[in-house]
Amino acid sequence: xxxxxxxxxxxxxxxxxxxxxxxxxxxxxxxxxxxxxxxxxxxxxxxxxxxxxxxxxxxxxxxxxxxxxxxxxxxxxxxxxxxxxxxxxxxxxxxxxxxxxxxxxxxxxxxxxxxxxxxxxxxxxxxxxxxxxxxxxxxxxxxxxxxxxxxxxxxxxxxxxxxxxxxxxxxxxxxxxxxxxxxxxxxxxxxxxxxxxxxxxxxxxxxxxxxxxxxxxxxxxxxxxxxxxxxxxxxxxxxxxxxxxxxxxxxxxxxxxxxxxxxxxxxxxxxxxxxxxxxxxxxxxxxxxxxxxxxxxxxxxxxxxxx
Numbered sequence: 005x006x007x008x009x010x011x012x013x014x015x016x017x018x019x020x021x022x023x024x025x026x027x028x029x030x031x032x033x034x035x036x037x038x039x040x041x042x043x044x045x046x047x048x049x050x051x052x053x054x055x056x057x058x059x060x061x062x063x064x065x066x067x068x069x070x071x072x073x074x075x076x077x078x079x080x081x082x083x084x085x086x087x088x089x090x091x092x093x094x095x096x097x098x099x100x101x102x103x104x105x106x107x108x109x110x111x112x113x114x115x116x117x118x119x120x121x122x123x124x125x126x127x128x129x130x131x132x133x134x135x136x137x138x139x140x141x142x143x144x145x146x147x148x149x150x151x152x153x154x155x156x157x158x159x160x161x162x163x164x165x166x167x168x169x170x171x172x173x174x175x176x177x178x179x180x181x182x183x184x185x186x187x188x189x190x191x192x193x194x195x196x197x198x199x200x201x202x203x204x205x206x207x208x209x210x211x212x213x214x215x216x217x218x219x220x221x222x223x224x225x226x227x228x229x230x231x232x233x234x235x236x237x238x239x240x241x242x243x244x245x246x247x248x249x250x251x252x253x254x255x256x257x258x259x260x261x262x263x264x265x266x267x268x269x270x271x272x273x274x275x276x277x278x279x280x281x282x283x284x285x286x287x288x289x290x291x292x293x294x295x296x297x298x299x300x301x302x303x304x305x306x307x308x309x310x311x
Contacts, residue, residue: 010050013102020111020137023310026050032103032115032133034059034164037142039310044245046165046272056261056268057163060099061146063131064119066161067221067257067282068092070194072124074285076157083124090192093124095163098131112136118151127156129296141309148303150296158294159280160304165261165272166247169239173213173260173270176244179236180207180258182222186281193219195283210238213273219259221282227251235275236311244311252304253277254292277306 013029026036033054036047048058072083072093083093103115112135119129132147146160168176185205187196201208204216208226225233231251235258238244249256259274279302280292287293294302 011053012048012050014105015050016105016108016113016115018109018111018113018135018137021139023137023142025135025137025142027113027115027135028054028059029103029105029115030054031057031060031099031101032117033061034135034142034144034162037164037308042169042243042310043167044308044310046167055265056165056263057095057099058165060095060163061103061131061133061160062095062163062276062278063098063146063148063160064125064127064129064157065093065096065159065285066276066278066280068094068193069285070192070283074157076285077155081124081126092192092194096160097122097125099163103133106132111138121152127154128152129156129158131160141307143305143307145303145305147301148294148296149301150298153298155298156296157285158296158302159278159284159292161253161257161276161278162306163274163276164247164308165274166237166245166308167272168237168244169241171239173273174215175239176273177210177212177238178207178273179210180222180256181226181233181235182208182256183224183226184222186221186223188220188282193282195221195281195287198223210236213260217260217262219257219262221255221257221278223255223281225254225256237273237275238311242311245308246311247275247277247306247308249277249306250304252302253279253306255279255281257282277304279304
């Protein structure tokens with residue numbers, strides 16, 4: 005990246021069928037996504053430090069590793085605490101990495117980086133992020149390939165903040181067809197156990213969000229015959245945005261973006277398809293943790309589209 009590049013890294017723009025997406029190389033971040041000029045995600049400026057993980061790639065784990073500690077292959081590991089107020093390792097190791105461009109065409113772009121073996125994560129994984137626009141929206145695929153000599157724990161997901169339309173989160177209606185929610189502690193958001201959706205978390209039919217607070221992972225989705233689940237966010241005029249994802253993402257983190265910075269506060273709804281649950285490095289296969297054997301790859305995909 006040259007010295008005169010914007011703070012968010014090298015910029016890649018792709019367009020197709022009324023859609024425009026701008027991708028920043030730092031974190032392979034989805035900086036903007038618009039359909040016929042309408043924002044579908046909360047944007048940020050090219051020459052600013054990306055706020056609140058907007059659009060970043062999360063790998064080799066999404067969400068949190070509680071206390072930054074886990075055991076894998078009989079060995080104990082300790083990660084840097086990147087969420088110090090809650091004492092967790094948050095959102096993986098590549099969100100602030102400057103990805104290299106593999107290819108760039110008018111309607112698609114591919115970026116890549118390598119997670120180097122390091123203290124706390126002594127594994128080497130190549131991360132490939134492919135973006136493609138067509139009439140069905142923005143398709144993203146993240147592929148992790150183990151290029152090291154030992155099995156590696158792996159998980160991934162994106163971090164878009166969706167925009168339903170005019171207004172803020174409180175003004176939009178959400179359809180989240182999930183039957184179970186991962187309950188967490190109030191202070192640290194550490195997982196405590198799965199429960200059937202109830203009260204504020206039962207969003208299986210179109211539900212005004214209002215002032216409810218959500219920062220939880222959901223699972224057990226209603227899916228179509230192809231295994232696809234769809235989450236829909238709409239404004240009062242019926243326009244909005246949807247996220248669709250396949251069975252390789254059995255979890256989705258949803259967050260109402262409650263923030264101490266006024267301009268960030270409830271400006272968009274974070275909807276994050278994930279290959280595994282929060283703290284999967286400790287919960288293991290039951291939480292969707294992928295074990296990448298040497299030379300093996302794992303891919304996960306999702307689509308963001310206008311409603």
